[in-house]
Amino acid sequence: MVSFFSNLINGLSLGSIYAIIAIGYTMVYGIAKMLNFAHGDIIMIGAYIAFSVITSLGLPTGLGILAAILGCMVLGICIEKIAYRPLRGAGSSLAVLITAIGVSYFLQNTALLIFGSNPKMFTPIIPFKYMTVKIGEFSFQTISAISIVVGIILVILLQTFINRTKWGQGMLACAQDRGAASLMGISVNGTISLTFAIGSAMAGIAGVLLCSAYPTLSPYTGAMPGIKAFVAAVFGGIGSIPGAMVGGLLLGVIEILSKSYISSQLSDAIVFAVLIVVLLVKPTGLMGKKIQEKV
């Protein structure tokens, strides 16, 4: 029983990281209606920025996190402007998808060029001796608790922003019908830039949290967690921000439990099998909205 709860806690720890990545993923998809496959690599860049500021320059941790958020924000806006915007009118959403994969490779190789292939060890944002909290027989990683709390705060903030502010309403309008939104005087390009800025800022936060929990930082650090988080976002219902949170946590728990009780080699297969079953039963994901076909 003790080991079951330990596994559950480990699952939540992993899930909390997936969740925080998935929120950024799903937000960009929900508004811009495109899969930004480079999201995982923006996370990696964010982690490198934080690493450079905190470890190489020796500045305070808070400044490092801020630099990661701002750096990713600028990066996100630039990527959108240079790589995605020119293709937006091209008609085929496939073109943007392929470009996103290209951007992902571009970021990985740029990091390889600048930082080299030798992995770096990220200094966690909390001191080592506070890394775990012991309650009786269980130990809980502080960073997971922080991730979950930060995740919940972000979900609430984003939901409020989208539903209560003018910019947020603009985003919803763009998501629904870009043509009509621009007729209503909403700047579609500006709104999508803003979406990318917020989504990438989340990637910056996710990068710091990811590397605090799993400290090995290399140019490929973001790739696999990025894909897993994408699965989490689909699992929870892509486009739904609370769904991404729930999907991420569930995915982490399923992954760890199947590793522990079924097979450590088959865990990925099991995770994806669960995803298929969920999508068969509920095609829009756990918390996805039903899309009404317009006639």
Added chain:
Amino acid sequence: MMMKKMMSAALAAALAVGMLSVPAMADGTFKIGAIGPLTGGAANYGLGVVNGAQIAVDEINEAGGIAGAQIEYKYEDDELDSEKSVNAYNTLKDWDMQILVGSTTSGCSIAVSEKTKADNMFQLTPSGSAQDCTKYDNVFRVCFSDPNQGKASAVYIGDHQLAEKVGIIYDSSGVYSSGIEMTFEAEAANQGFEIAVKEAFTADSNTDFSSQLQKCKDAGVDLIFLPIYYTQAGTILTQAAMMGVEATFFGCDGLDGMLDMDNFNKELAEGVMLLTPFVADAEDEKTQSFVGKYQEAYGVTPNQFAADSYDAIYTIKAAIEDAGATPDMSVSDLCEAIKASMLKIEMEGLTGTITWTADGEPTKDPKAMVIRDGVYTAAE
């Protein structure tokens, strides 16, 4: 008609030139070539090999060469691509290479061995550790093969009674890791310990190791065997510290390099053991002199690849001297002579005292190292 005649004359001339270049150069030097990835992600390995060999060549030439004959040395880049490795081999052959040190990595070495076999050229790979690297009789290696590392680790753990219950965490998607794991497990059956936990991860799930570590913790293992690369080992050590796993960690040469990771918290590695043929911090005179020369010439600390390659050049020297071979012998005759001598010589190298068997495998005692206060020290 005229055209035809000219063509055939030209062809005949080309043929004659071609034939002239076939015999090895009789100018009194041994021509040794090296191949490795000098650019790209594996550049550290290839640079180690070509630079380590360069230092050995310079030393030998300064001391009068091999039985009076100087060494000419040339290297080519293969960018970790087996096709380019074969091209590099052809380039070196055009230069009249007689002996090959390389390729650096397993895949490239296997590809090139098809060519050296056809040409019957003596090939000595410093670091190609996959089993197939030495499948032909003209190919020998300096490093341990992957399977041998697993066996040696199991024997070491058994002999020194390091543990009663052992856990294994390995990468089932990598040849290196799964190769070592297999022979470790086979040899463990003959040793006085039990493998209580055997858990895998793959290249796609190498971020989180909490469930594997949890199983080791639940089973109460004394030692966790990590036949993996240091990138993942860094994460495993961090997570183990957070989860309070109190076992000794034991790895192979893949863990070498861990302490060089940027910003690595060396406290985490305290007490980690590894079997490796070479560590730059070793105190013996030979290692010290090599490391000093290498640092002076290239500004970095040499890795195991450099040491293996340094030993490769000295091995060739020892074998040539034993055989009484001369630079004017043909590539094939030279190969036969060296091959016979390889089985007779005993090399006192940087990476230990080495002897070879006919299947190209080296026999040497791996050195066990333990990390204390952030440096490698000899175990025991």
